[in-house]
Amino acid sequence: MTSSATNLKKGFDDVLGGLFLMTAFTLVWTVIAEVALHGRDYWSIGVLFALVVGFFLVAYSRFYSASKKTKDEAVPDSIEDKAKSKWFNIIFIVEGVMIFVVVNVLNNTGHGNYFISCFALIVGLHFFPLAKIMERTAYYFMGGFISLGAILGIILTNKGFPAYEVTGIVGAWCAFATSAYGITLIKRGNQLLLNSRTQSYQPGS
Template sequence: MNNQPHLIPADAVKGIASGLLMMACFTLIWAGIAYGGLHGTAYAWGLIPFPVLAIAFVINGISLFRIAGHFPKVESEEDKAEEKKRGKWFGIVFGAEGLGIFIAINVVINIGHPELTIPVIALVVGLHFYPLARVFKRTIDYYLATWSTIIAVLGIAFSLNHTLSQPNVSAFTGIGIAVATSCYGLYMIYKGQELQGLIPTN
């Protein structure tokens, strides 16, 4: 019998499952923002992969919740302390992200550039991946942070210099961040499949 599942706590499996559900939600939100910019154009059909991926994230997330029972509930004291520390910093980063979005929106509105609302939200979202990379010790967060930040900065630039119309800026930014959340979701599916492979068959 393969005893590898006992090395991974059930909470870790549920964490990936929860992450998949979150990525499904965020992917739909950003794809919806993109759709708002592309509505009425033939390009809107190009957004179909995003809801398809969101459905896949939900299905895989539910599957992981179901198999979590095959993994031990008890962790070592060291693991519990580390998980508590990660949870604390995740809460701090998440809270800072919400505060940052609130401040960013108010700043652009008060300086007379409400059209920058979507790009600055994307900027805060992109930047929040950097501390998460350290909290969860995941290299992929650095890539997603850099990608999302570049998309946001370009969105701001395209809006200020009128390279793109406002709807197109929303579409550009929405698609860019939806790509990031989709990649994150696909990464979580990959990690989830690795965990499913650790379940003993006898």
């Protein structure tokens, strides 16, 4: 078995994992925004990102089928991969603890209307250590963009904007960020599809 086939399989797995998360996150942020707005935007945010999610699901299906057709040999996780997985889990645990603490502090101090913005800020910030550990430059941009949206939400809340407006803005902002990264993953997946087709026509493959 050639290493190129194994690398191709790993590439598809990485794209599939990331695209699954971006699809889920886009859906969650869209629901958060639309539940808060309750149609005040004429459901435009919901319709827009529903189309994006549908696009992601179609792409996911294509990449999944291609991945299944790609033969590879089992390769044990390296020490580096195990370390990345360990820190990945630690970051998500810390993120969950921070969200739990923040929601309790805000509710107990009568500032529950800041929760969505603070929640988004925690989500945005967690991408920075992930970017370092996973060696994904795009995570820095996504983390920064989401954090800016969260800070905007905090400022608007502080200025007295209604909670439903702030939640709608922050939710749409974050859904845009996850959608943008999802599109970059699809571009990467399309390149892998092209590589797999080229590989399948190589003599002796």
